[in-house]
Amino acid sequence: MTDDTRALAVSALTKTYGQAEVLCGIDLNVAAGERVALLGHNGAGKSTLIKLVLGLIRATGGTITVAGHAPGSMAARRATAYLPEQVAFHKSLTGREQLTTFARLAGEHPKTVSPLLERVGLAEAADRRIGTWSKGMRQRLGLAQALLGRRRVALLDEPTSGLDPISRHDLYAVIAEMAAGGTAVLIASHALTELEARTDRIAIMRKGRLVADDTLPGLSQQAGLPTRIRLTARDGAADRVHAQLGGARVNGCAVELCCTADQKMAQLARISGLGDAVRDIEMAPPSLEDIYRHYCGEARQ
Numbered sequence: 001m002t003d004d005t006r007a008l009a010v011s012a013l014t015k016t017y018g019q020a021e022v023l024c025g026i027d028l029n030v031a032a033g034e035r036v037a038l039l040g041h042n043g044a045g046k047s048t049l050i051k052l053v054l055g056l057i058r059a060t061g062g063t064i065t066v067a068g069h070a071p072g073s074m075a076a077r078r079a080t081a082y083l084p085e086q087v088a089f090h091k092s093l094t095g096r097e098q099l100t101t102f103a104r105l106a107g108e109h110p111k112t113v114s115p116l117l118e119r120v121g122l123a124e125a126a127d128r129r130i131g132t133w134s135k136g137m138r139q140r141l142g143l144a145q146a147l148l149g150r151r152r153v154a155l156l157d158e159p160t161s162g163l164d165p166i167s168r169h170d171l172y173a174v175i176a177e178m179a180a181g182g183t184a185v186l187i188a189s190h191a192l193t194e195l196e197a198r199t200d201r202i203a204i205m206r207k208g209r210l211v212a213d214d215t216l217p218g219l220s221q222q223a224g225l226p227t228r229i230r231l232t233a234r235d236g237a238a239d240r241v242h243a244q245l246g247g248a249r250v251n252g253c254a255v256e257l258c259c260t261a262d263q264k265m266a267q268l269a270r271i272s273g274l275g276d277a278v279r280d281i282e283m284a285p286p287s288l289e290d291i292y293r294h295y296c297g298e299a300r301q
């Protein structure tokens with residue numbers, strides 16, 4: 001990643017409170033158009049990192065630049081969208097009034113508001129007071145606010161907490177559009193399953209340190225985690241399949257094998273050599289949850 005493409009650059013970042021070292025030597029870059037998941041156990045330091053990027057607190061050491069600017073500077077704030085976990089709006093305003101206010105503050109024309117409300121699925125509710133809205137609707141309004149002004153960097157803290165599955169899906173679609181428009185998106189979350197297919201890179205924090213930062217396949221490979229292959233044998237063929245391939249017998253007619261990513265093709269060739277003795281095959285590469293457990297499962301106390 002070159003200096004030009006890094007919308008968010010964090011280098012050797014440390015933060016201490018008294019004797020407690022909350023962040024220790026964090027290096028993290030997010031490029032324009034990239035979606036990075038920021039994972040870690042409770043207290044790992046994710047919110048502290050976000051607060052430092054927003055310029056709400058000062059670092060003890062290291063550097064951060066947001067679109068080339070110092071955190072908290074006017075230029076950095078103009079370049080940043082932030083969606084907190086608990087979005088708070090004026091309850092007596094309607095959604096349209098609230099978003100129009102934000103649009104003005106972001107230097108956007110008020111005519112951008114209606115399409116934006118439509119985009120996040122709030123067109124029908126737009127003229128009702130926010131006080132009557134559900135949590136999911138408020139979260140969508142938060143996302144609409146984050147979409148204003150085409151920011152260079154978006155920091156989303158648990159953006160899907162409290163949302164139903166359809167709303168989660170819609171929200172990730174909007175995040176993907178945001179990234180396609182060139183925004184660098186950092187998503188702090190515990191929702192591993194939903195992040196798996198919806199982010200480009202995974203960064204994992206453990207006790208104030210960044211212990212992993214790569215794509216999902218890259219992390220699987222580094223961690224050496226196995227892909228599980230489950231074969232369902234034809235009637236009466238399970239013993240033969242097991243004898244030829246090894247692994248473990250499961251449920252009478254199935255055999256389960258494990259292999260690393262680089263053994264996968266060779267293993268498939270051996271399986272196809274068994275011809276019609278194998279009726280079905282399922283492959284399960286390491287999930288984000290497996291990877292997360294590998295990097296920080298034992299960090300929980």
Ligand SMILES: Nc1ncnc2c1ncn2[C@@H]1O[C@H](COP(=O)(O)OP(=O)(O)OP(=O)(O)O)[C@@H](O)[C@H]1O
Binds near residue numbers: 017044045
């Ligand atoms: N103002 C503060 N003074 C002292 N310690 C603090 C302060 N703010 C945060 N911490 C400590 O810093 C550590 C990291 O907290 P942080 O809120 O960044 O974690 P997190 O990864 O966001 O956790 P969660 O997933 O629970 O939101 C914790 O041990 C927390 O107690």
